[in-house]
Amino acid sequence: MTNTSTRTARLERYSTGRGAEIGVLTIDHPPRNLFDATLWESLIEHIAALEQAPPRAVLVRAEGPVVCGGADVTAFEDLDAVAAEQLWRDLLSRIVVPLETLPCPVVFAAHALTLTAAVEIALACDLIVANPRAQLGFVETVVALVPSMGGIQRLAARAGAGRARKMVMTGDLYDAATLHDWGVIDVLAEDTDRAARALTERLADGGTRAHAATKTIVAVWSSGGVEAADAATPNVTGALFDTADTREAIRSFLDAGPGKARFTGQ
Structure with missing residues (x-):
């Protein structure tokens, strides 16, 4: 395992049992992981490293x-x-x-209270795993602000415009089970970190290039609708x-049946 740590976040890389590389980006800015200049500069550095050398x-x-706990x-x-x-x-x-456009699956783990910028980062990820009792919220209204890192539109894409307006305007906290019902959260798990790691490893051990194609087609549909996605899909x-x-x-399917492939991503 390799570990690159800068101040308030760290990036680790390790390989699954099948040899697929995974990147783990961890926010570690005690006591409440507040977003400030130090944290976002650290995240920028590590995300740039992921762009330069994407794992699976x-x-x-x-x-x-x-x-x-929100922003400083x-x-x-x-x-x-x-x-x-x-x-x-x-x-x-x-x-x-x-983060959203990395050419590989990105999973976010929300084990507990998740506010403001962290929710926006979660919504930029492909899949969100959360503890059923975790609470998520946009509380920017307490200082007369709104989510400004793309969270409003990404929440609307997952949950609908009305729910996005309500969540942002009221500043209320929502439990993960409710957001799962809304389609915002994908997986509920008591042992959030373990479940998120297992899901990440499962995706890494599969056809990552195909996952990247899925991300591309969904992105085209999101901006241009079904017709645009249909036009892009064949290519x-x-x-x-x-x-x-x-x-x-x-080749492995024809030779030995399903489940025998070793994916290399080339």
């Missing part, structure tokens, strides 16, 4: 009694409109979008036949 799957998680409001005290706009552009373009899925993953999986 990524797990985003946190240490401590909460996933994130002192970071906003001296911002004016111009500086705030630049900050949100930077955080969207250097944390949320790069995106046709390209899979030039990958070792697909060639080896087809």
Whole structure:
């Protein structure tokens, strides 16, 4: 296992039993994992490293009694409109979008209270695993702000516009079981970290290039609808036949039946 640690977050890489590399990005900024300049700079650094050398799957998680207690409001005290706009552009373009567009599955683990920017990061991930009693919320309204790292629109995409408006405008906390019913959270698990790691390893041991194709098609549909996704699908899925993953999986299926492939991602 390799471990790259900078200040308030760390990036570890390890291999599954089948040899697939996984990246684990951990927020570790005690006592409450508050978002401040130190944390977001650390996340930017590690996400850039994942972009430069993508593993076969990524797990985003946190240490401590909460996933994130919100933002350190002192970071906003001296911002004016111009500086705030630049900050949100930077955080969207250097944390949320790069994480969302990694060419591999990304899983988020919410073991406990998860607020504000951490919810926005979770919504940028492909799948969210949460403890049934974990609470998630956008509480920016207490300082007359709104989620500004893409959380509103990504919540609306998962749960619908009405639920997104209600969750953001009220600042209420929602338990993970409710958000699972809404389609925001994908898996409920008491042992959240173990379940999230197992899911990440399962995805890493599979056809990662095919998972990337799924992400691409969903993204095209999200911005352009079914017609645009239909137009993109033949090119995106046709390209899979030039990958070792697909060639080896087809060959092994014909030779030995399903479940025998070793995916290399080339």
